[in-house]
Amino acid sequence: QGTSAHPPHHEAAPHVALPGPSTDGGGAAEAVPATRAPEPVHTVQALAPTGGSAAHVADLVSGPVELVAAVRRLVRDMVVVATLEDAEDLVAAHPELTAVTGEGDLLSAHFAHGGSAGAPSLLEVQASVDEAAAELAGLAVRCTELAEAQRLAAGRRTESAALVEELGERRRAAERERAGVAQQLGRLAGQARGAAGEAERMDASAARAQEALERATEEAEELAERLLVAEEAAGDGADDEPDTGVRDRLAADGANARQTEMEARLQVRTHEERVKAL
Incomplete structure (x- = not known):
C-alpha cells in the first residue's frame, strides 16, 4: 500500500x-x-x-x-x-x-x-435463502422421521427384551428338564446294567439246565433200555419168581428221570422267556 x-x-x-x-x-x-x-x-x-x-x-x-x-x-x-x-x-x-x-x-x-x-445479487441472495429454507424444511421432516423411527426402535427394543426374558425362562426350564432326563437316563443305565448281569446269569443257568436236561435224557434212555432188558428177561423166565425189588427200583428211577427231565425243560423254558423279556 x-x-x-x-x-x-x-x-x-x-x-x-x-x-x-x-x-x-x-x-x-x-x-x-x-x-x-x-x-x-x-x-x-x-x-x-x-x-x-x-x-x-x-x-x-x-x-x-x-x-x-x-x-x-x-x-x-x-x-x-x-x-x-x-x-x-x-x-x-x-x-x-x-x-x-x-x-x-x-x-x-x-x-x-x-x-x-462477483458479489451476489439480491436474486442470488434470495435464492440462497430459499434454498436454505427448503433444506431446513427437509431437515425438519427428516428429524420427524428419525424421531418416529426412534420411537419404533424403542418399542422393538422393549419387545426384544421381553422375548429375551421369555427365552431365558424357557432355557432354564429346558435345563431343568435336561437334568431330570439325565437322572432318569442314569437310573435306566443302572437298570440296563442290572438287566445285562441278570441276562448273563440267566444264560449261565439255562446252560446248566440244558446240561441237566441232557444228562436226564441220557439217564432216562439208559433206564428205558434197562427196563426193556428186564422185561425181556422176565418174559423168558415167566415160571421163575420175579425180583420185585429190582423192578420197583427201576420203575422209581424211571419216574425220577422223567420228573428231572420235565423240571429241566420247564426251567429252560422259563429262562428263555426271561431273556426275551429283557
Whole structure:
C-alpha cells in the first residue's frame, strides 16, 4: 500500500461567540466556525499522475435533483480508478481522497476494504435463502422421521427384551428338564446294567439246565433200555419168581428221570422267556 500523508493544513476558520447556558446564570460563549475552509479542487489530470483513467464519483451520480446534491456531498472525496495499482498511486499522491476500483476495492490513507466483481445479487441472495429454507424444511421432516423411527426402535427394543426374558425362562426350564432326563437316563443305565448281569446269569443257568436236561435224557434212555432188558428177561423166565425189588427200583428211577427231565425243560423254558423279556 502507498504511504499515507497528512492532508494539507488549512488555517483555522474564525469563530464567533453564541450565547449559551452557564453555571452562574449568565450566558457563556460557544465557539462555532463562522465560515468553512475551502475544499481542495482536483482535476482529472491531477488525479491520474501515472496516466491512468480517473473520475470523481460525484460526476457519475445522477438522479432526482433534490437528492443528487446531498449524495454528491457525501461522495465528494471519492474517485473511481481502473485498477488497484491506480488506487495506490492516487492515494499516495492525494491522501485526503478515497479511491474506488471497478472490482469494488475501497482504498484510502487510513483504511482499505477488498471488493469483488462477483458479489451476489439480491436474486442470488434470495435464492440462497430459499434454498436454505427448503433444506431446513427437509431437515425438519427428516428429524420427524428419525424421531418416529426412534420411537419404533424403542418399542422393538422393549419387545426384544421381553422375548429375551421369555427365552431365558424357557432355557432354564429346558435345563431343568435336561437334568431330570439325565437322572432318569442314569437310573435306566443302572437298570440296563442290572438287566445285562441278570441276562448273563440267566444264560449261565439255562446252560446248566440244558446240561441237566441232557444228562436226564441220557439217564432216562439208559433206564428205558434197562427196563426193556428186564422185561425181556422176565418174559423168558415167566415160571421163575420175579425180583420185585429190582423192578420197583427201576420203575422209581424211571419216574425220577422223567420228573428231572420235565423240571429241566420247564426251567429252560422259563429262562428263555426271561431273556426275551429283557
